[in-house]
Amino acid sequence: MGIPVIKTKDGLVKQKSFTYQKEQPWPLVLGIDVSPTSIKYLLLRRKLNSTVIEAYGKFTVSDQEYDLSAKVEEIFTNIIPKSIWKKAKIVVGFDSPRLIVKRESFPRMSVKDMKQAVELGLMQQIENESGEAAVKCDFIPIGSDPELKGNTRYVVFGLPENEIFDKLYAFTNNHIVPHKAVPSIITLSNLLQFIPREERNGNSAILDIGAEHSVLVFFKDGQIDFYREIAVGGDDFTKSVTGTIFHEGRAIQFSAEEALEFKCKYGYPLGFADGMTFRGAPLTEVGAMMRPVVERLSGEIHRSLVFYKENSGGEEISSLYLIGGGAKLKHLTEVLSENMSIPVSTFPIPEKIRVIGSTEDQKRFEQKFLEQAVCLSVAFEASAEKNLLxxxxxxxxxxxxxxxxxxxxxxxxxxxxxxxxxxxxxxxxxxxxxxxxxxxxxxxxxxxxxxxxxxxxxxxxxxxxxxxxxxxxxxxxxxxxxxxxxxxxIPENIKLISVDLGKEDAKPKTSRRRSAQQKNKEPEKPKTVLKLGGWAKNPPYDIGVYLAKFVVELEKSGYFDEVVVNEEEYVEEENSYAFSLSAYLKQ
Missing domain, CATH: 1.10.287 (Helix Hairpins)
Known part of the structure; x- marks a missing residue:
């Protein structure tokens, strides 16, 4: 979605009338969402009149870098067949507290100048905050600026380039080069197509409740307008239940497994489960331990809403949607809706998306949808735009x-x-x-x-x-x-890059097969020579053996008097191998 932008003959950015449009989508996308505690994947195939999820899943990861690399290897080796992911566009979404997102207004200028202006502005801000200057950034046009005639409004975003390299290390370490890298919150606008049109075209918000923290993202006219991280996550609800409760003269304390069981079964019980108990503890007592976490989350959301209203000309959001594993906490939407005085609900399950397999497979995905919602938005990335690769x-x-x-x-x-x-x-x-x-x-x-x-x-x-x-x-x-x-x-792992048939005046200086008798011969007349050039990416350690076999096969063909390797080169930085040879035709 957004305003169409085209490049004119003079290199200037020209905008058409402001309207929502769908980009021409990639037909097969493997979306991967990397967070501090997990890595999720979702394989999305777009057909003529349908969208199908062919695979999805989640791995929990530790803080160790090698653990994330191992999980990436598991996805690309044992879960998604190589024959499939080789044809797919790989899009990696990631979290970063250092991401800068803001709205800017620029006059008409060339695309090149536009990129330089955005990069310079973000570079100065990041350099002031962290001392780092190298920035990777991009921008999204969103419409004409009503306050400055002739200007266009953009959502610009970026972060230090070295952090992007760090986020992608687990992939490059497994020889996987993604087609696109984008902050996950930027992709959340892809989910707006599944909410009512009036909310999509107005002001709305999505709260992603992760394991360790939450992210509140505000949208305006279908694009991200503002976001804020909140230091409350689903694990905080679980930990609050593991405290000690004194009831009828005895102390009751739940293990982490019991706390998780309680959270899944009863959610936030205050006001919803009076007179009930769990393993001897009244639900009201357990809910009282959860109340500080709920109030902290509610307070942070309320402050963010007030801040957004003050900085957006008094505009208010029409609805708040919850996603993420923490959004599955029962009764949380009712409590937040009451405290915020706005409609709050979990994000609706998309009706037009189907999971490959049986009806049971479809139901299982719907049960896990809130956890996979961010990964689904990453897989819905349609083109190379909004790319920080x-x-x-x-x-x-x-x-x-x-x-x-x-x-x-x-x-x-x-x-x-x-x-x-x-x-x-x-x-x-x-x-x-x-x-x-x-x-x-x-x-x-x-x-x-x-x-x-x-x-x-x-x-x-x-x-x-x-x-x-x-x-x-x-x-x-x-x-x-x-x-x-x-x-x-020619071997399968060697690509032919040049062919030339002509005459050569002198005998070559080096040859793989040259006898002493041949060395003493007088120079022969010009001979017809076939010159070949070859190249291999990520060559095996015995690439020289493959080349030798190729030379032998040419000599055995009966077409040539002699086959000579002129040059071999291995470029370590590119992990590539190149060679050239001359094959002299029989007279």
Whole structure:
């Protein structure tokens, strides 16, 4: 959603009328939400008229970095098949207390200048706060500025680039390069499509209650407007129940497992379960221990609402939706709604999204929806916009696209050569028929000397053209056969990047097979040589063996007198291997 923005011929940002629009979505997205205590994944496939969840899940992680890396490896090795995630766009959402989100107004300018202006502003703010200058940022256009004519309003966001590298280490450590990295709260606007239109187009808020903390996000006109972290999470409710209760002369204390059982069964019981007990303890007593946590959460939300109203021209939110594991606490929505004097409810389960499998699978997902809501919003990211992926990772995907099109181009070249070869062969046959016709006419007119001489001259001209075409046919046919040979024997992990057929004046300096007798020979005449260039990404340790096998297969083919490796290079920074070789055709 947002205002459409196009780039004009002069490089300026031009805006159309303000309207909500859906971006052309990626067909298959693997959304991964990384938080301090867990990592969630959700594989979303978009079809013509439906959206299907093919896989989802959650891992609890410790503070150890290797534990997160192990969980990422588990997802990409044992849960999502490689044949599937290789075709998917991988989007990583993450939390960061250092994320800066604000609304800015800018005059008409080029896209490049716009990015520089946003980066400079965020860089100064982050540098003042932490002393770090390198910033990765992006912006979302949201409409014309009613206060400044000719200006456009944007949501701009960013954070230190080194923190993004840290967030993605668990993926790069497993040789996984995501297509997109984005703060999770930025993706929450994707959920607004599932709430009533009047709330979506107005002011609303979503409270994500995580295990250790909560995040309150305010939305205006379908885009994030303000957010605030609250130091209260679902674990605080559980810990509050583990305190000691004195009832009828005895002390009662619940274990962590019993506290979790109570929370799932009764939630926040004050005012909802009078006269009931749990393992001998009155629910009212247990609820009294939970009250400080509920009041602290309620107070923080109320202060945030007041602050937002004061800084948004008196505007108030129309509704508050709860997501996250802590949102499943029974009676919490009623208590918050009463304290805030606004409608509060858990986020509605999307009706148009289906889980692959049976009806029971669908019900299980609906039970876990509030926990998976953020991960679902990450998987709904539709394009490369709003992307904080560092430049080195973006280059990896650009290079992959280039290699893909080079492979297509190589196949097209082979096809063109085949067409040319067939065309030359057709002309060759036509000329042969013309020569045969001329010879027949000569035999039928032996007494006409002048005509005979003219026909002989024509025959010589046609024979010359025939010889020239035969030469072309020989060259094109040979090149076609050589390309077929190379494509059949080249190892799968080596990509062919250059092919050249020509003449070479001198013998090569080095060769894998060179006898003493060959060294003493006089320089030979120029020979026809096929020069090949190859490249491999993430080569195995024995890549040299694969190259040697390739050379042997070429020599055994019978086409070449000699095959020579001219150059080999391994680039450690890119983990890539390249080589070039010359194959000398038999005379």
């Amino acid at each position: 560092p430049e080195p990772f973006l280059k990896v995907h650009k290079n992959a696209i280039i290699q893909k099109y080079m492979a297509y181009a190589a196949g097209l070249v082979v096809l063109i050569l085949l067409v040319i070869s067939n065309g030359v062969s057709s002309q060759n046959k036509k000329l042969k028929r013309e020569v045969s016709a001329i010879e027949a006419r000569i035999r039928k007119s032996p007494s006409r000397g002048d005509e005979f001489a003219a026909l002989q001259k024509k025959q010589k001209e046609l024979s010359s053209k025939l010889a020239e075409l035969n030469s072309k046919v020989y060259q094109d046919s040979t090149l076609t056969q050589l390309l077929k040979l190379v494509s059949n024997v």
